[in-house]
Amino acid sequence: MPVEMNSQEKIWKHRDRKTQLTHWALWFFGTALFVWCWQLVSEKTEWFFVLDAPAIAADIGSRMVPPRWEYIDKLWVPLWDTLNIATLGTLLALVLAVPVAFLAARNTSPSPVLLRPFALLIIVSSRSINSLIWSLLLVSILGPGVLAGIIAIALRSIGFVAKLLYEAIEEIDENQVEAIKATGASRSQVIAYGIVPQILPTFVGVSVFRWDINIRESTVLGLVGAGGIGLQLQASLNILAWPQVTLILLMIFLTVLFSEWFSAKARHAII
Amino acid sequence: MSAPRTWRPKPFIENPKLRWSITIGTMLYMLLALGSVEVNWMRVYEGLDRGLKFVAAFAQPNFTGRWTDISEGLAESLVMTVVSTVIGIIVSIPIALGASRNLAPLPIYLFCRSIITISRTFQEVIIAILFVAIFGFGPFAGVLTISFATIGFLAKLLAEAIENIDPSQAEAVRSTGSRWWQWLNYGIQPQVMPRLIGLSLYRLDINFRESAVVGLVGAGGIGATLNTAFDRYEFDTAAAILILIIGIVMFAEYSSSAIRKRVQ
Numbered sequence: 001m002p003v004e005m006n007s008q009e010k011i012w013k014h015r016d017r018k019t020q021l022t023h024w025a026l027w028f029f030g031t032a033l034f035v036w037c038w039q040l041v042s043e044k045t046e047w048f049f050v051l052d053a054p055a056i057a058a059d060i061g062s063r064m065v066p067p068r069w070e071y072i073d074k075l076w077v078p079l080w081d082t083l084n085i086a087t088l089g090t091l092l093a094l095v096l097a098v099p100v101a102f103l104a105a106r107n108t109s110p111s112p113v114l115l116r117p118f119a120l121l122i123i124v125s126s127r128s129i130n131s132l133i134w135s136l137l138l139v140s141i142l143g144p145g146v147l148a149g150i151i152a153i154a155l156r157s158i159g160f161v162a163k164l165l166y167e168a169i170e171e172i173d174e175n176q177v178e179a180i181k182a183t184g185a186s187r188s189q190v191i192a193y194g195i196v197p198q199i200l201p202t203f204v205g206v207s208v209f210r211w212d213i214n215i216r217e218s219t220v221l222g223l224v225g226a227g228g229i230g231l232q233l234q235a236s237l238n239i240l241a242w243p244q245v246t247l248i249l250l251m252i253f254l255t256v257l258f259s260e261w262f263s264a265k266a267r268h269a270i271i
Numbered sequence: 272m273s274a275p276r277t278w279r280p281k282p283f284i285e286n287p288k289l290r291w292s293i294t295i296g297t298m299l300y301m302l303l304a305l306g307s308v309e310v311n312w313m314r315v316y317e318g319l320d321r322g323l324k325f326v327a328a329f330a331q332p333n334f335t336g337r338w339t340d341i342s343e344g345l346a347e348s349l350v351m352t353v354v355s356t357v358i359g360i361i362v363s364i365p366i367a368l369g370a371s372r373n374l375a376p377l378p379i380y381l382f383c384r385s386i387i388t389i390s391r392t393f394q395e396v397i398i399a400i401l402f403v404a405i406f407g408f409g410p411f412a413g414v415l416t417i418s419f420a421t422i423g424f425l426a427k428l429l430a431e432a433i434e435n436i437d438p439s440q441a442e443a444v445r446s447t448g449s450r451w452w453q454w455l456n457y458g459i460q461p462q463v464m465p466r467l468i469g470l471s472l473y474r475l476d477i478n479f480r481e482s483a484v485v486g487l488v489g490a491g492g493i494g495a496t497l498n499t500a501f502d503r504y505e506f507d508t509a510a511a512i513l514i515l516i517i518g519i520v521m522f523a524e525y526s527s528s529a530i531r532k533r534v535q
Contacts, residue, residue, distance in 0.1 A: 030357075034353060037351075037354045040346075041411060041414055042411075044347070044410050044411070045409055046407050049407035050411060053405050056404070060401075060404060080307065084308065087304065088305070088308070124517065124520070124521055124524070125517050127520075128517045129480075129513060130484045132396060132484050132487060133483065133494075133497065136497070137325065137501060140501050140502075140504065141319070141321050141322040142318045142322075143314035145311070146307070146308045147315075217394065219394060220394045220396045223400075223487070223488065233397070237400060249397070252392075
């Protein structure tokens with residue numbers, strides 16, 4: 001307990017002098033960095049527009065209500081597409097992520113020196129690039145449509161699924177694997193009966209969790225042309241059809257709520 | 272003699288009726304879903320050529336051709352990341368306090384929870400579109416978007432941490448006759464501080480990834496440069512940008528996990 005003497009009187013201090021100085025220095029540099037960055041942002045901002053923002057927001061808000069309910073007939077197909085992009089994308093990601101996870105886990109990787117870093121690189125690159133950027137790329141390769149969205153979602157999800165899965169593989173109970181090995185099982189049998197049962201709950205949990213995330217992500221992929229309800233959003237925004245925008249946002253909100261409810265149910269049922 | 276018995280692994284779902292209905296339902300869904308995917312194979316065939324070019328571009332990324340665009344975009348993304356993370360954290364803390372059932376009265380709790388829900392439901396890009404419409408093009412709209420997205424993440428997890436604190440420690444501080452602020456500062460804050468720092472650092476590298484995307488809809492950052500590169504099929508420039516993003520994200524991830532280990 002840091003105590004300071006002040007004319008024969010002991011005074012309790014929260015921290016000792018050295019920690020106090022480090023804290024002070026960290027706060028100082030943090031604040032300075034923030035102020036400097038803020039200045040840079042501020043220079044690039046048209047403050048005239050920002051001051052006008054409440055008026056514009058009120059204007060847009062008044063245009064957004066009431067939602068244009070008739071438009072809903074044009075939304076069912078895009079919604080179905082959105083759902084498919086998320087689901088098929090997640091499935092594709094699961095298929096691709098499992099081998100990557102086994103390559104990346106220290107205890108199952110066939111060559112920790114060569115293949116493990118490669119698998120880790122796949123995981124990092126997949127995670128660092130947003131699905132919108134993936135679909136931007138895929139739309140320019142495959143053309144606009146649902147397929148680009150599915151692959152974009154899959155490429156983005158591999159890293160997430162493989163990362164959580166390989167961590168689960170590294171944490172398994174080796175005794176069970178040992179027991180299966182002792183029966184003279186082959187390598188694939190060891191994986192099927194020694195490792196898979198141990199990581200299955202994680203795998204299912206991660207899949208459902210990722211599906212839930214992917215529903216959110218797939219709602220915007222249409223903005224860059226990769227199918228789904230985002231296409232409708234883009235089209236409505238382009239013609240400034242705010243009542244349609246409201247309806248689309250409402251539908252997205254409901255879809256996400258549904259996916260959250262569904263994934264919570266599914267996780268309860270399985271785990 | 273009875274027939275030789277063989278061992279079978281236990282089925283994943285015990286109830287056969289449920290098992291079969293799930294299996295058939297899944298197959299039916301797959302048929303319908305795959306049927307709805309329209310693929311223009313001619314377009315794909317043409318595209319594969321471009322795909323190969325893109326993969327090849329990774330071997331020869333072009334950093335120099337548009338270096339001024341790239342460096343300005345990246346700098347803007349980094350600056351936006353710092354500003355929006357700081358603002359996000361500052362706004363999240365009071366909302367997290369309000370969203371903790373053990374601190375806040377019910378109306379405040381519900382209000383803060385609904386802010387968190389809205390922030391978590393909508394994709395950053397949708398929020399960015401609205402903010403660009405309201406605040407005009409440029410990094411300011413992006414900063415606001417990412418700050419707003421940070422609230423949903425940080426306030427939710429921080430509120431959970433606050434709800435899970437050890438109440439006896441807070442009680443001990445209160446029993447000394449401390450005021451509300453002192454109670455917060457000495458009874459609760461020390462218990463959640465490591466978690467807050469960890470989450471903030473984690474959010475910092477998420478926010479960098481987000482700041483690379485909001486540019487696609489005009490909210491500043493490297494996204495705009497990337498968008499132009501893809502539109503012009505300049506895959507070597509796009510590859511250079513992606514490599515830089517991956518590099519920065521890797522660096523951020525390693526350093527943030529190193530700091531987190533020291534703090535926690």
